[in-house]
Amino acid sequence: MCRASYDGRIVFVLCLLLSFLLPTVSSVMVAATKPEPYSKINGPSIDKLVARHIPSEARQVEALTDDEIDLIGEGITPDLVAELQETENINVSTTPQNGYVCLSINTEKYPFNYTGFRRALAFAIDKNAIAEDIWGGYANTLDSCVPAANPYSVEGKLNFSYYDADIDYGNKLLNETGFLDVDGDGYREAPNGDNFDVVVWSSDHFIKSEPVKNQLEVAFEALHIDALITQGWYYDYLERLYWHGDYDMAILSRQFNTMYVDWLGYNFWSELRDYRGYNLANFQNETFDFWADKLLHTPDYDAVYEAAQCLQQIWTYQCPEIVLYQKSVISAYRTDRFDGFVNDVHTGVPSWWTYYRSHPKLANGGPFGGTFRTTYDMEIPSFNFMTLVDDYPVEAMLSVMYDSLLKQGPNGVEMGWMAKSYNMETHDDNPAVPNGFTRVTFELYNNLTWTDGSPITAEDIAFSINYYRDTSGGPYGPDFWNMTQAVEMTTYKVRFQFNIESIWHLGSIGYKPIIPKHIFVEIGLNGWNTWNPKPSENEMVTSGPFNVSTYVPSEMIEFDANDHYFRILQRISGDSLDPSFLGLTFEELALVVGVLSGLVVTTTAVYWLRKDD
Template sequence: MFSSRSKRILAVLLVAAFTFMAVSPLFAEAQYVDDIKTGPYVDKVVYDVISQEDQAVLALQDGEIDLIGDMVDPSFLQELDEADNIDTADNLRNGYGYVTINTRDDAYPQNLTVFRRALAFAVDKQAISDDVWDGLSYPQDSCVPQVNPFSVEDELTYHYYEANVELGNNMLDAAGFADVDDDGYREAPDGSDFDILIECADSSEIAIEVGAIFADALQALNVDATSEPTDFYEYLNRLYFHGDYDMVFLGSSFSTFDVDWLAYSYWSEYADEPYWNFPNFQNATYDSWRDQLLHSTDYNEVMEAAKEMQKIWVYQSPMIIAYENFEISAYRTDRFEGFKNDVSGGVPGYWTNYKVHLKDSQGGPFGGTFTWSNPLDIDTFNTMVSSSAYTNNILMMLYDSLITQDWEGRDVNWLITDYTAETHEDNAEITEGHTRFTFNMLQNATWTDGEPLTAEDVAFSLNYFRDSPGNPYGADLTEMTAAYAKTPYTLEVEFNTESYWHLHTVSYKPIIPKHVFTEIGLNAWNTWDPNPPAEEMVTSGPFNVSEYVAGEFCEISRNPNYFYAPQEPTTPTTTTPEPTAPDLTLALVAGAVGAAVVILVGGYVLMRQR
């Protein structure tokens, strides 16, 4: 268990470390060591759907799974620490749990800032950290996690950490929320009755407890409120398309420390855009900082805009952040090694799947089936239409990007060998105010159907994301004026602006196959509903879907032709043979070759069996 002091020291050290990484991505060359690119080693990764946390813990203890695929409830920490062959790891989350509030004009009175702020003051965030998280989280107000160097959290002149019900009630009194009919509950300033429903995921005990604390805070303000466990995907779908709700509990985690999403996630023009701006928030002052955030190339100006937007956001409270927690991961150590505790996601993540391998005592490093628990089933195999972390657990293994981040948060060239970034100052041929990137690509990457992955695919992907109406991957590509293959393995991308963020805007996106999506078309991006493995799904990543049973499990198998795949060593056995007749020697050699073929083919077949 961590003391408050040790947690704070760790957080400060993490922030200090990441501050050194916060170099402008416009001209920063990716850093890497070749060895980290080699993988994967296991034959399969299986995601068993286990919705209840206690059942996932039991499955880990019994050896039915190798890794719990979500943050572990701290109430299980002592039990897991005392168990044989189980290790736990932790890191301060680059994310948080929060309640989003419907601020749309017809969502009265939640659309009133004073109502949302009164609730923010009344909620006891410190109790959430102390009791729900057993001291393994911090109260949080800003929408940028405090572990991120761009966070304004420690510079805010006030906080909503401790419950101040008296202040909340005074604010509502002054705003005209009165109990007109003496029924024990306030009416809205226009005299109308109202009640608040807080929905939380029925699959998460923490979500249920937090929802209850928010309902209690509203009741303390004499507001008729209830908290109700609900199917996560049901209310997530309503949020995607701006359906009706009062308040909903969610969690968000970020894979990088970029904050250009502040310009989109709460932008007024996205208040009715599918997949964006869940609280339907609109605020002109907030929007006024958007241009500086997106288009300045000066670090200090970008930092200023990010912090001013956060200050406005915290005051307006379109969402109320409940906590930023330590992520506790739990995994077995008897069969596999090579687990990676990712700074942004903990042990359950891309790099663990990519680097984990059988121990020598288990015949390693190659082979084996590595099994996760996944709290919820995958909701779609279309990477463009889901923001579920549990879906991403699977889909993140299927695609590649130009640049990725390693488990320590450093950029790693992935589909490229190198790149250059130029403006008019560097190259007079470039229009003033424009930015041009030239990427030199690897020449051995392929799709799972054998087609080469080239600059044509990358250019197509970027143009597809930009031009397909409403595609979330295209939101930050509206200023991209050109993306084309200069040669089969040279990509040029140009923006009509300069920005601190353009490099990551292009290089972090998943690349999709041109020869597949040309047939699907721009307008079908969100109706494309692949059904692997019955229907072939063409991907490029280290794994591809090999079996799926809805509600039970999803199995992905190693891509045998992956461009960073390790070479499995062959160790010949040297013996002194007895003299043998020529025809018998030939038979033995033929038998050995036949056996090798059977092993390889058999292994290939077995990779596709549960």
């Protein structure tokens, strides 16, 4: 009995120490790989996270090479890669962006309402050439509107592809659809015999978009279509598309922060083609609408997955939009002080997970402590996260301060975070749930704690979601229009109920920042957008792994590790190492260190552990 316990403790310590020794991001220019499961991750390991305000990318690179920072806080441009690859102690990593640049087509406008016309253009555009020439070659081809890394994506599963230009087939489609050069002027007329031209709006908003412009011009010319690609201010023509004003085609950028695909139903549903911000292509398709309804109003994962697959097949064939390219996020960081860098599928290495998992190398006194240094390039207008929902870089920087019930791991896989478990039910699962309703119940960990030391309970969770629903004009309100109940069941169990059936209610609740009731009852519903905390004057009460301790506008933000964090690791390092914490004597700990020191000692230790077997 004692020997079994002893061996188990040694193996546990070996695993613990090895978890810090094994690097998370490999060598130069590695692509994101599937990480190990994150269901039992603890942290943070660093003492402080310091972000310096450095707007200039050139200055950010200088700070990295001069060892003033450990990580550039956002992706870098490709022209900097070669220089950084040649610099000692610096790694450059890439991961495909969770988004893309696409060509939106006004499918309601004649003659662009012909599917054959849109498909002909898709076949004529050389996506491979764009990917090779744009973004320094750090771009990818993509056909589906759902990026390939998303588990719902059909990328690579269809029986056709638009990657390579097929001019002959594009012209064949136009001929069959009735787009002919009737008057012999070198340009095709519409099927009704009228002349037509195409105006494509583009913008300098898309960095180095010349390859896109060139390939579009080549495609239109090869198809004998009179077209003009004109530059405009991105947000001017985007606003026109949002309000469903007149346009032919426009180049847009789409970015996603999660792997959820409920937007696939909303963004192209016929019923929403007159709503601001939805269905910019004015797309109408009865079969698409059928599957969109299934996607949005089905609580069963398998049925939702089938709907997502069918919607993408229709979308890719019908071409209300044509994906032009998918950029890669390029990240740069130092390797001499810290380990634990995580190449997140959404943001690359500058990620919540990197800040959470980074730790000093053992040679630098690790695996705990130290100050991790990064950057941000935009001013922080406020520490009120509810006013920053559309300001993603700043919102991401401050995300280390607030936790949510669920979290997406670095590979995009959903996991419980503050929630120990959850259960989703409909009337078919539980007769107590009203017919047509969805009930979601979360059980919380019982050691959740605010940074002021007070416990986080189900009362805080219910209060947070009710607060978001009831604020007038608040950013999260639309997610809860169908919510009929948010109540504390027990100290660590909370229940939500919606008056429609949908699997997406889980994410609507699960990814919202949880706020402290004992603070926000004073702020009130009307104060959601006027609340303007000053962390340098009054300590904020938050729930995440870090809390802001110092803020100097236009200079820096300093975050301290949250000592009350429910997943925080017991600190053991350097002179304070106490083997009794691990349940080991000094002799037993010495054996562990010996195992890690070399193969010979490892072999000896394994033999010793097994000699009584």
